[in-house]
Amino acid sequence: MGNSADVIIIGGGIVGTSIAYQLSKMGRKVIILEKDQLACQATRAAAGMLASQAEIEQDGPLFQMGLTSQSMFSTLANELLEFSGVDIEFVNKGLLKIAETEEIASEVKKQVDFQREWDPAITWLDKKELLELEPSLSPSISGAMLIPNDGHVQPAKLAKAFTQAAAYFGAEIREHTEVVSLIYENGQVRGVNTTNGAIRSEQVVVAAGAWASKLLCEAGLEINVYPVKGECFSVRPEKPVISMTIFSDKRCYLVLKRNGEIYIGATMIEHTFDQTVTPKGIASLIERATNLVPQLNEAAWERVWSGIRPQTGDGLPYIGEHPSRKGLYVAAGHFRNGILLSPITGKLMANLLTGGITDQTLLSAFHLERHKKIVV
Known part of the structure; x- marks a missing residue:
């Protein structure tokens, strides 16, 4: 060296x-x-x-x-595969930003109007349209913003x-x-x-x-960079329960990976470098996730983890x-x-x-x- x-x-x-x-x-x-x-x-x-x-x-x-940066991933995935031999598992099947109440729905609808300037394919789905697209979602949800060109990687x-x-x-x-x-x-x-x-x-x-x-x-x-701990867990349903990423304004997300595993996160505990995964943190995520997709209560448990993310003052x-x-x-x-x-x-x-x-x-x-x- x-x-x-x-x-x-x-x-x-x-x-x-x-x-x-x-x-x-x-x-x-x-x-x-x-x-x-x-x-x-x-x-x-x-x-x-x-x-x-x-x-x-x-x-x-x-x-x-x-x-x-988002627009770079499709080309980057192929480039990295060529030079590294690693498939980054780029998936581009869309994202639903969930509005759990009518009050939140009014705010998300405003975001739809704003976001359509950048992507005309973005649209608002009412409850009926949402459940037709993702039948496993809770019928109590008011609607969602559909971002069809969103995706994720591993x-x-x-x-x-x-x-x-x-x-x-x-x-x-x-x-x-x-x-x-x-x-x-x-x-x-x-x-x-x-x-x-x-x-x-x-x-x-x-x-x-x-x-x-x-x-x-x-x-x-x-x-002004400070630590924020994030706790996460994952489950693996016997049968698919969602087809795209589910993102809630209450800071809960569900990301379906290629292998059928669903990543669920994340808590946010500021100003700590302690990476302990706590029952309280995971319990709060389980409650949020199963409120969104009740069938997750029957999914097989996979694992828990945490990490320290860097936030700034602004x-x-x-x-x-x-x-x-x-x-x-x-x-x-x-x-x-x-x-x-x-x-x-x-x-x-x-x-x-x-x-x-x-x-x-x-x-x-x-x-x-x-x-x-x-x-x-």
Whole structure:
């Protein structure tokens, strides 16, 4: 193993591996450093929804970024299969955003009108139309927004595909290697000190999710990234009970995977790195899920899991270069949209690091100084 690289990426989650793939494909020598195992935090907790038009309800930089990134998955799935041999299980069978009450229905109908500007195929389904499409849904539901062009992927396989495709182009992956400090000389990044020794590089990307704040604080930049635990579980019905993703405004989702397993999540417990899966959290999800699809009460139990997702004070990720430490870059704080935004984040960061063409208007919304607390 070498002790130098063109770019060091701190963090082996979905964002870090996507950046590594794009940079390696451009011919840069990349080392990914992960303090635990690859994709073991927010990526592990994700269900893989690409729900840009269900999760993000207002126009703006995050929404436009989400739409752009979502449109990249079809081509990306084929590209990653070619270079990594991994099928990311891209499924594009649509999503239903459920309105459980008449009051919620009036709000979802407004979202339909707004979203149709971007996708004319989006439509409102009343109760009768909804139950004709998904007969297993509870008859108490008032209706739903149908987003026929939405889809999902298998998060762990997407991260694996990014990693193996990056390795195909020469990237090196080092798990169980924690970065303990950054190395600077005259305001320029020169590398990192790790638990396994120093590695030199003049470009370092912090893509460490909820752990990014600690490293950046040491670098004189305080950003508002904090942990949010998400608990999930999965079941496997004997017979299919849903045909597409079900998303509730009460923050419960059901995602049908190719193997028949249904992922159900997710709780949101803020400001904790504790990954314990609790009876209280899983019980709340079971109640929400079975209220939506009563037949899930008879489904076979599969497994439970949790992960730590990185949220920010204003809900927008941080993407850009450190204002006073040349060569230090950040891509963190993607919260529930890390899977969705991974393709576009990888492209943006790769272009930024190599001097390529970047959408400066878009990036300006995610700059690192927006909560300006910098120590030079």
